[in-house]
Amino acid sequence: MIEPRVKRHFEHLAQRVFNVPLMIEETKAEMIAAALQSRLGIFQVSRIDGTVLGANEMQALAGDARRSWGDNWKPYRTDGQVAVIEVDGTLVHKFGWLDPISGMTGYDGIAKKLRAAMKDDDVKAIWFDIDSPGGETAGVFQLAELIALNTKSEGGKPIWAYVNEQACSAAYALASVCDKIYAPVDAIAGSIGCYCMHVDFTAALDEAGIKVTMIRSGERKARGNAYEPLEDTTLAKLQAWVDDTRERFARLVAQGRRQTFKSIMATEADWFQAGEAQRLGLIDDLMSEEDAWDKLLRSISRSR
CATH class of the missing domain: 3.90.226.10 (2-enoyl-CoA Hydratase; Chain A, domain 1)
Structure with missing residues (x-):
C-alpha cells in the first residue's frame, strides 16, 4: 500500500496511481512511485511482503526504473x-x-x-x-x-x-x-519582450488596520517589496532590467531569424x-x- 502526501498540481497523477486498481506488475508500480516520490511527497512505500521502502531506497529504485527500460532507453x-x-x-x-x-x-x-x-x-x-x-x-x-x-x-x-x-x-x-x-x-x-509585476499591498493593509514597518540596514535593502509604495529609484531599476532583457531577446531573434534588430524591436513585443x-x-x-x-x-x- 502506498501512502502519499500529495502536493498541489500533482493530484491528477495521484488519482491515477494511488488507491485505484492497476493492471501493472507490482515492482513496476513501485518504480513509478519511487520516480514520483519527490513530486508527490511520498515518504515511504509499504510493499506487499510487509517490508517498507524509505526515501533512500526509493531513490535507488527510481534509478533502477530507468535501467529496467534497457540500455537503449532514450530521454526523448x-x-x-x-x-x-x-x-x-x-x-x-x-x-x-x-x-x-x-x-x-x-x-x-x-x-x-x-x-x-x-x-x-x-x-x-x-x-x-x-x-x-x-x-x-x-x-x-x-x-x-x-x-x-x-x-x-x-x-x-x-x-x-x-x-x-x-x-x-x-x-x-x-x-x-x-x-x-x-x-x-x-x-x-x-x-518578443519582457515584463515585471510589482504588487503593492499598502492600501489593503491600511484598510485592514495593519501597519508594516521595514527595518533595514542598507538604504536599498528590500526595496520593491509589497509593503511599501514603489519609489522612483526602484521603478527605474526594474524598468532598466526589463528593457535590457527585451533587447537581449530581440538580438537573439534577429540573429536566429536573420532579421534586423530594428525590425524585431518594431514588433513592440x-x-x-x-x-x-x-x-x-x-x-x-x-x-x-x-x-x-x-x-x-x-x-x-x-x-x-
Missing part, C-alpha cells in the same frame, strides 16, 4: 531518425523533470534531451514540438544558445521547430534559433497570428504538421 521520443522534444506549457528554469508534466516544462530537461540527441548516432534530426506561452527568463538564454550552437547551420544536426500551436515569449526565443520554424495557419507566435508572423519573418512557412514532418524527412534523405 524517436520517430524513425528524428528525436522529438516537447516544449509544452509554462517554461521554468530548474524543474528537474525530463518530460512536460503538470503544465510545465523545464529548461534543464530540454537541455538534457538535446545533448543526448546530439550524441545519438541514430538521430539525424531534432524536432521541437512547441505549444507554450513562455515562462521564466532565468535559463532561457542559456538554452537558446545551446540550441543555436547545435543547429545544422553551425555544423550540427538539423533542428526544426513546429509551432503546435503557440510559441510566444520564452517559447519563441527557443524556436527562433532553430534552423527552421513551421506552423499551421491557426498558430500564434512572437511576444506583440504576438501575431501565423500569417502575419510569416510576413514578418518570424516563421518560415505555413503548413500542417504532417507536411512539415515530411519536409524534414526529405531533407534528411537528401543530406545522406
Whole structure:
C-alpha cells in the first residue's frame, strides 16, 4: 500500500496511481512511485511482503526504473531518425523533470534531451514540438544558445521547430534559433519582450488596520517589496532590467531569424497570428504538421 502526501498540481497523477486498481506488475508500480516520490511527497512505500521502502531506497529504485527500460532507453521520443522534444506549457528554469508534466516544462530537461540527441548516432534530426506561452527568463538564454550552437547551420544536426500551436515569449526565443520554424495557419507566435509585476499591498493593509514597518540596514535593502509604495529609484531599476532583457531577446531573434534588430524591436513585443508572423519573418512557412514532418524527412534523405 502506498501512502502519499500529495502536493498541489500533482493530484491528477495521484488519482491515477494511488488507491485505484492497476493492471501493472507490482515492482513496476513501485518504480513509478519511487520516480514520483519527490513530486508527490511520498515518504515511504509499504510493499506487499510487509517490508517498507524509505526515501533512500526509493531513490535507488527510481534509478533502477530507468535501467529496467534497457540500455537503449532514450530521454526523448524517436520517430524513425528524428528525436522529438516537447516544449509544452509554462517554461521554468530548474524543474528537474525530463518530460512536460503538470503544465510545465523545464529548461534543464530540454537541455538534457538535446545533448543526448546530439550524441545519438541514430538521430539525424531534432524536432521541437512547441505549444507554450513562455515562462521564466532565468535559463532561457542559456538554452537558446545551446540550441543555436547545435543547429545544422553551425555544423550540427538539423533542428526544426513546429509551432503546435503557440510559441510566444520564452517559447519563441527557443524556436527562433532553430534552423527552421513551421506552423499551421491557426498558430500564434512572437511576444518578443519582457515584463515585471510589482504588487503593492499598502492600501489593503491600511484598510485592514495593519501597519508594516521595514527595518533595514542598507538604504536599498528590500526595496520593491509589497509593503511599501514603489519609489522612483526602484521603478527605474526594474524598468532598466526589463528593457535590457527585451533587447537581449530581440538580438537573439534577429540573429536566429536573420532579421534586423530594428525590425524585431518594431514588433513592440506583440504576438501575431501565423500569417502575419510569416510576413514578418518570424516563421518560415505555413503548413500542417504532417507536411512539415515530411519536409524534414526529405531533407534528411537528401543530406545522406
